[in-house]
Amino acid sequence: TAAQPRTVGEAISYYHDALEAGDVHFGHGTDNAWDEAVQLVLSVADLPLDADDGVLPHPLGEDMRERLEALLRRRIEEHIPLPYLLGRAWFAGLEFRCDRRAIVPRSPLAELILNGFNPWYAGPSPQRVLDLCCGGGCIGLAVAHYFPEARVDLVDIDSDALALAAENRKLLDLEQQVAILQSDLFQQVGEQRYDLIVSNPPYVDAADLAAMPAEYRHEPELALGSGADGLYLTRRILVEARQYLHDHGLLVVEVGNSWEALEQACPQVPFTWLEFAHGGHGVFALTAGELQDYAESLGG
Template identity: 40%
Template sequence: MTPPFLTVRDLLRYAVSRFNEAKLSFGHGNANAYDEAAYLILHTLHLPLDMLEPFLDARLLETEMTRLLQVIERRVQERAPAAYITQEAWLHGYPFYVDERVIVPRSLIGELLQEKLAPWLNETHPVQTVLDLCTGSGCLAILAAENFPEATVDAVDVSADALAVAQRNVATYDLAARITLYEGDLYAPLPATRRYNLIIANPPYVNEASMHELPAEYQHEPRLALAGGSDGMDIVRQIVAGARRWLAPHGTLIVEIGHERDYAQAAFSKLNLNWLTTSAGDDFVFMLNAADLNSI
């Protein structure tokens, strides 16, 4: 009897069909069924993730085929994000270990860090100290350390489980000497004398109504890292309210709020939020300088 599948191309077609049939949701690194299938196949076969074409007509071993079918079915049956299946997530060219203790990295702040926050940061005041609030997997703290090589970085999360993942990623990038992890509620665990040139935060910001509508894939992620209260701004309000105390005189606060711009504008109507341009648009990340916070 001829096996139903022979090549990588066969399994790719099958996976795309299964994912579309199951009406899976995407957004944890891949935007569609094809990209998701290609990633899972290449990762499972230990092939370069940017090199599908040369292997499309390669014959699969029976053991490889079995393993791939198991991965495809797990994605369909469990509706788990691909990153939890592979325990790997990529953010702006950097791979990170992830599991269900943390949300899958996808922050737009990462791309701003790659540009060293140009042109918004004042070059006359170099970034020497960074605070990453709600650090989760530690991905933004690591990107900050990589892109501001003279800076030390403090990273805070209320979840001990998340910090265990962050610690693993910090060790992978050999940044333990420059990144310090703190367990606690936002600014609470920080040394009283610390001041920061840059505070970044990708906090829980999903409003309660949207939480009830999240696809199954997102429900695998920790609710603690997603839910931001009735308007999504519960944690964001605390971050903004405390920022002036912790910023250096010319420091900058950068906060990601997803699709909640209207709620953010309403919550901070007395502040002049500066919305930064990202690949997703101008509605997702806002900036405040220390001077902007003097009025609260």
């Protein structure tokens, strides 16, 4: 076996090689062994994830090495996603608490938030925003952080996920700006209307769910699957969202690999499929006007 790493730089190389050799799946915040090794080592060494090469000679203590070994073993043998092992995840440049009460943040919507939803959101800066199926709250809380004048509502049916969202709201000091509501989609939303509704609902179809790598088994299935074709919740959102949007409002929904099934199910709907510089697919936008025009073909 290779000599035990003594510095941050040696450890990143060492754990990169170990992850490459291990039968692990990447896709929970990183998509390759190098990025995951960097996240693992810098987190355990309590160094910022955006640290420069100056940290590479930083010495590793024996206790850090032991912790790294223990985490690596669980990552490889139990296929636990790294953010669950670390108890934290990063999304849109922000750190969130992360555990099995909600899926690991990994949505390409992060890029959209950092770009201010340009050019898709045409109105003045959104004042009211809804994060539907919010899970641990990362999307809505990131919107609140980057749009400090917006009031944001986080909605989910799962009380465990909402408890995690509340912890993250406190962590990011957003308690004055963000409300949390337990609701089956819009049921408890009442008369409120929004400038922007964003949603990363469960969208994995039954076949994909059955075939997913072991890492995904650690995530709450309620937050992944949505019926045989993965579109059960998305269909409901399409039908119901219009009455909760202002006239200039925008709906943005991530459906991942189910995008083709959605196109086939709703051929008349002019989905705008967003493109991402940093990877990601299966996110559509529809304006309130488009939702209104196509309400009949959506079954509303």
